Each structure stands twice: as structure tokens, then as C-alpha cells.
Amino acid sequence: MKSNIFKMKLKKGDMVKVLLGKDKGKNGKIEKIFPRDGSVLVDGVNQYKKHVKSRAANQKSEIVTITKPLVAGKVALICPKCKKPTRVGYKIVKSEKIRVCRKCKAAI
Ligand SMILES: [Zn+2]
Structure with a gap:
């Protein structure tokens, strides 16, 4: 059984770019985070059409x-500062861990 919870670098409300899959x-924008399975729900991405049978005959x-x-892992955070898809880095400032853009080093 998998017990370790995926370390999520993304947060709700983050803008992301899809790197792989049908919506590449x-x-x-991230609508919801699922840390347990390391997945994210992104608004307007990975949508499927589904037929739903009506209850009335x-x-x-x-x-x-x-x-x-x-x-x-299929998405990359878009840095609000440099507007580029980036990897998330961390920096310790006054014993607080903050997220930083690996490209422009801005705090995210
Ligand atoms: Zn940046």
C-alpha cells in the first residue's frame, strides 16, 4: 500500500500549462488539488463528453x-512574473519556505 502523500508543489488558483496528453x-487555472494521488483539476482541461441517460423514459x-x-507531472506552473512555464523551487526566508520561479527567481 502506498502511504506517502505526493509532495504537491502546486496550489489551487495557480495558472498552469499542460505539457503532455490530449490538451498539451x-x-x-487549478481548480482543485488531490494530494493523495498527486493530481490536479485544471479548469477547461482534460474534459470529456459523457452521455447521461435521462431518468424519464x-x-x-x-x-x-x-x-x-x-x-x-503533466502540468507546469506558469510564473505570474515572467509568464513562462517553470519548475517550482523553494527558498527559505526567515525560516519560512516560499515557492520561487526557477527561471526569474521571483516568489510565487
Ligand atoms: Zn518567473
Whole structure:
């Protein structure tokens, strides 16, 4: 059994760029974080259409769009400062751990 919780460098509200998969190249905002399985739900990314059968017998089935979480490793944080997809680094400032952009070194 996997007991270690994935170390999540991303936060809710972060803008990310999709690096892999069907939505490669898309940008989106993180809506939800799932630290347990190391995945993130990104607004407008990894969407699937699903047929939902109507409960009423005489009605047609509906098509709904659902957004599925994707593995955090498939996305890169977009630095709010330099606007580039970057890796997240850490820096200790006054015994507090802060996230920094690996490219422009700005605190994120
Ligand atoms: Zn930056």
C-alpha cells in the first residue's frame, strides 16, 4: 500500500500549462488539488463528453462535459512574473519556505 502523500508543489488558483496528453499546450487555472494521488483539476482541461441517460423514459439522453483531474507531472506552473512555464523551487526566508520561479527567481 502506498502511504506517502505526493509532495504537491502546486496550489489551487495557480495558472498552469499542460505539457503532455490530449490538451498539451493549453493553459488553465487549478481548480482543485488531490494530494493523495498527486493530481490536479485544471479548469477547461482534460474534459470529456459523457452521455447521461435521462431518468424519464421519454426523454433523450444528455451529453455533459466532465473535467477529469490530471497527473500533476503533466502540468507546469506558469510564473505570474515572467509568464513562462517553470519548475517550482523553494527558498527559505526567515525560516519560512516560499515557492520561487526557477527561471526569474521571483516568489510565487
Ligand atoms: Zn518567473
